[in-house]
Amino acid sequence: MKRPVLTLFLALAVTALAGAQVAAAGHGHGHGHGHGHGHGNRNHGVVFVQTNQPDGNAIAVYDRGRNGLLTRAFTYATGGAGGTAAPGTESDRLASQDSLKLADRGRVLIAVNAGSDTVTSFRVRGDRLRRASVVDSGGAFPASVAVHGRLVYVLNAGGTGIVQGFWIGHHGQLTPISGSARSLGLANGDPPNFLMSPGDVAFTPGGSKLLVTTKASTSSIDVFQVHRNGRLSAAPVVNPSATPVPFALLFRSPAQLISVEAGASSLTTYRIERSGTLTGPRSASDGQTAACWIHRVGRYYYVTNTGSNNVSSFTIDASGQPALLQAVAAATPPGPIDMTSSGPFLYAETGVQGTVEEFRVLGDGSLVPLGSVTDLAPGIEGIAAT
Numbered sequence: 001m002k003r004p005v006l007t008l009f010l011a012l013a014v015t016a017l018a019g020a021q022v023a024a025a026g027h028g029h030g031h032g033h034g035h036g037h038g039h040g041n042r043n044h045g046v047v048f049v050q051t052n053q054p055d056g057n058a059i060a061v062y063d064r065g066r067n068g069l070l071t072r073a074f075t076y077a078t079g080g081a082g083g084t085a086a087p088g089t090e091s092d093r094l095a096s097q098d099s100l101k102l103a104d105r106g107r108v109l110i111a112v113n114a115g116s117d118t119v120t121s122f123r124v125r126g127d128r129l130r131r132a133s134v135v136d137s138g139g140a141f142p143a144s145v146a147v148h149g150r151l152v153y154v155l156n157a158g159g160t161g162i163v164q165g166f167w168i169g170h171h172g173q174l175t176p177i178s179g180s181a182r183s184l185g186l187a188n189g190d191p192p193n194f195l196m197s198p199g200d201v202a203f204t205p206g207g208s209k210l211l212v213t214t215k216a217s218t219s220s221i222d223v224f225q226v227h228r229n230g231r232l233s234a235a236p237v238v239n240p241s242a243t244p245v246p247f248a249l250l251f252r253s254p255a256q257l258i259s260v261e262a263g264a265s266s267l268t269t270y271r272i273e274r275s276g277t278l279t280g281p282r283s284a285s286d287g288q289t290a291a292c293w294i295h296r297v298g299r300y301y302y303v304t305n306t307g308s309n310n311v312s313s314f315t316i317d318a319s320g321q322p323a324l325l326q327a328v329a330a331a332t333p334p335g336p337i338d339m340t341s342s343g344p345f346l347y348a349e350t351g352v353q354g355t356v357e358e359f360r361v362l363g364d365g366s367l368v369p370l371g372s373v374t375d376l377a378p379g380i381e382g383i384a385a386t
Contacts, residue, residue, distance in 0.1 A: 045342035046073075046127045049349070049356060049373075050100040050111055050382030052082035052093055057113050057120075059100070060376060061127045064385075068345035068360055068370050073127040078120040079134040080113025082379065083141055085157070085194035091306055091335025091351040093379045095194035095215075096143035096157065097248040097293050098202065099338070100382030103147040108132070108172045110152060111382065112142040114191070119145070119154050123172040124386075132172030138164025138181050140190040144200050148207035151230050153180075155201035155212060158190035163201060163212060165230050177230045184236075186217045195245070199292075202249040204257075209276060212236070213246040213259065221246050221259060223276035237276035242268045242283050247292040250301070256320055258294065260303055265291040267303060269320040284322040286312035295339035297346055300365040302329065304336040304348055311336060311348060313365050330367040332357050342385040345370075354378040 045064040051057060057078040062070035085095040094114055101110045102124070109122040109129060119137045122129040139156025146153045150168040155161070165180030188196055199213045203226070210224040210232060222236035244263025252258055257270045257278060266285040270278035289307030296302075301314040301322070309332050313325040335352035346359040346367060356373040 045386050047340065047342060047347055047356070047385045048100060048109060048383065049376065049380055051376060052099075052114070052379050052381045053377060054082050054084065054115050057082040057111065057115070059109065059111060059122070059129060061129065062373065063127055064342050064345065068343070068358055070347070070356065070358060070373050072375060074129070076122065076129045076131065078111050078113055079131060080118040080120055081115030083114025083191060084379070085141070085191050085197060086189060087193070089194055090378050092194055092292070092337055092381065093351060094143045094381040095192070095197050095199060096155070096381075097200040097338060098144045098146065100384045101145040101147050102384045102386070103152065104150065104168055104172070106386050108168055109384065110145050110147070110174070112137070112145060112154065114141045114143055117142060117156075119166075119174060121168070121172050121174045133174050135166070135174045135176065138162060138176065141192055141197070143197065146201040146203050146210060148203040151207065151226075153201055153203075153210055155198055157197040158188055158192045159186070160184060161186040161188065161198045161212075161214070161217075163210065163224075163232070165232070167230065180231045182224065182232050182234075182236075184212060184214060184222060186214065188217065199247040200249045202251070204272060205251050205254045209272065211249055211257070213249060215247060215262070216245050219244050219246065219263070221249075221257075221278060223272075223278070225276060239270075239278040242270075242281035248294045250294050250296060252316060252320070258301065258316070260291050260294045262290045262292050265289055265305060267291070267294070267301065267314050267322045269316060269322060271320070280320070282319070282321045284314065284324055286314070286324055287327050288312055293338050295341060295346065297341045297344075297361045300325065300361070302339060302346060304332070304339060306335050306337060309334050309336060311367065313367070315365070325365050329365070330357070330359055330369060333372070337381055338383050340383045340385040347383060347385065349380055349383050351381060352378055354380045356383070
């Protein structure tokens with residue numbers, strides 16, 4: 001095992017053990033304790049949080065106020081179970097980005113049930129959800145979802161790593177695409193080890209390609225071609241990542257990929273060639289530990305560092321070169337993971353204590369802490385917003 005990967009593994013293991021002790025003490029400040037009293041406040045936005053509990057997964061729905069603070073409106077069971085990647089770390093149970101995804105212009109919400117190998121879709125109306133379908137994920141330990149129009153691919157992180165395609169129906173239900181399953185050829189267990197499992201699946205903006213990160217299994221970014229019938233090319237183009245352990249994906253343009261690579265805690269951009277080959281990597285590290293998740297607000301890119309309990313910020317110039325803006329744009333409770341935004345506000349989950357950290361994004365990219373939502377249990381993972 002390469003030294004950066006070993007360093008990452010040890011850092012995350014220490015974080016998980018320390019975090020478990022902190023979680024027992026709880027987090028005192030909080031709001032958003034209402035249950036079932038939503039306001040249908042679509043003007044200010046809605047934030048959806050996946051609870052990922054092993055005894056029953058659910059979606060906690062929060063209304064966003066004008067000041068960015070969240071108030072619990074409703075909670076909806078997914079009809080499946082949450083999951084935990086091996087060896088049972090509290091900070092990052094699904095070890096993935098995009099485990100909760102909005103589709104169909106915000107009218108459908110798709111959640112993974114890693115503990116029961118199923119995927120749930122909901123119809124969305126403001127802060128109200130109606131369950132539309134619960135379907136087999138097509139593999140083991142579903143952990144990430146990609147959406148392009150009515151086409152959906154689910155990344156199953158267990159075993160060989162399987163991506164399975166679905167169509168979204170007119171009422172929000174998911175229908176499997178026959179013959180769409182493709183294996184990544186990995187050798188993980190079920191549940192997979194959090195460091196070795198694939199971490200994210202994403203369509204290019206035009207929908208012509210589907211990308212998957214393999215993290216430490218092969219430290220590669222696999223690129224499939226997408227056919228008009230929704231199926232993929234028989235095999236992907238396998239691209240070694242510029243730095244070890246590619247985790248999360250984002251796109252700056254149809255031809256430019258952004259990858260967060262945890263081994264060196266770096267952000268890397270690539271040019272996406274028509275063939276699926278990634279070229280011209282340009283990287284910058286945030287100097288922290290285990291950068292894994294990424295979210296864009298305006299021209300700023302925010303990365304959560306789950307090993308050092310903070311958020312870093314980057315900019316990217318016209319040539320694609322990333323530059324570190326703030327190594328520590330904000331501190332967080334232990335185990336920061338997935339992020340989303342609504343209006344000028346950024347929301348970051350922490351897996352150890354089960355909080356959602358609320359920030360206002362200023363014009364210069366700096367983050368102003370607003371508070372924490374503390375009415376969730378440890379182990380949450382997956383967040384989306386309107």
